[in-house]
Amino acid sequence: xxxxxEAKKVRVEEITEKFKTAATVVVVDYRxxxxxxxxxxxxxxxxxxxxxxxxxxxxxxRAVEVAGLEGLNESLTGPNAIxxxxxxxxxxxxIINDFAKKNEKLEIKAGVIEGAIASAxxxxxxxxxPSREGLLSMLLxxxxxxxxxxxxxxxxxxxxxxxxxx
Numbered sequence: 001x002x003x004x005x006e007a008k009k010v011r012v013e014e015i016t017e018k019f020k021t022a023a024t025v026v027v028v029d030y031r032x033x034x035x036x037x038x039x040x041x042x043x044x045x046x047x048x049x050x051x052x053x054x055x056x057x058x059x060x061x062r063a064v065e066v067a068g069l070e071g072l073n074e075s076l077t078g079p080n081a082i083x084x085x086x087x088x089x090x091x092x093x094x095i096i097n098d099f100a101k102k103n104e105k106l107e108i109k110a111g112v113i114e115g116a117i118a119s120a121x122x123x124x125x126x127x128x129x130p131s132r133e134g135l136l137s138m139l140l141x142x143x144x145x146x147x148x149x150x151x152x153x154x155x156x157x158x159x160x161x162x163x164x165x166x
Contacts, residue, residue: 011055011059012059012063012066013063015055015059015060015063016063016066016067018051018063018084019063019064019067019069019084019112020067021086022084022085022086023085023086023087023088023089023113023114024083024085024088024089024090024091024093024111024112024113024114024126025082025083025084025085025092025111025112026082026083026092026093026096026108026111026123027072027075027076027080027081027082027108027110028080028082028083028096028100028107028109029078029080029106029107029109030079030080030081030105030106031078031079031105031107032105033103033105033106037103037106038081040099041095041096041106044095044099045092045095045096048085048088048091048092048095049085049086049087049088049091050083050084050088050091050092050095051083051084052081052082052083052084053081053082054079054080054081054082055080055082057076057077057080060076060080060082061073061076069112069117071117072112072117075109075110080109083095083096088132089113089114089126090126090127090129090132093111093123093124093126093127094126094127094129096108096123096127097123097124097127097128098127107120108120108123108124110123111123113126
């Protein structure tokens with residue numbers, strides 16, 4: 001086999017591995033964005049530990065089939081960029097969704113959330129979820145509420161007893 005075909009096979013295996021190991025994958029159409037805008041998006045994603053790559057659609061289609069995610073093939077038309085996140089499920093969706101709100105030319109096409117194919121609407125819904133820290137603080141406030149209410153009730157009873165005794 002020629003070196004070019006071998007190089008392509010290696011690239012397809014690399015892309016397949018990224019699809020298999022990623023917690024979240026977001027496919028976007030970046031047509032119409034300036035170089036500066038794409039650079040800013042890449043910077044934001046990199047800071048969150050998200051890899052943002054552009055691959056040839058034919059190689060990506062082969063990798064998607066090997067990974068068992070054939071449903072993404074219909075979204076792999078035109079110029080695409082793919083964001084891979086292995087750790088944070090919400091980060092790529094949130095960053096890309098926020099960036100798309102400011103730059104209408106960036107279009108979310110589809111994605112993969114923990115091994116399941118997701119539509120653009122699913123990715124946007126994921127992006128609207130609070131961050132992990134936000135969810136933890138909500139849980140903490142829910143757990144603290146009964147104790148806080150008990151303390152307030154105890155204080156009110158103590159004040160009432162004090163008024164009756166005075």
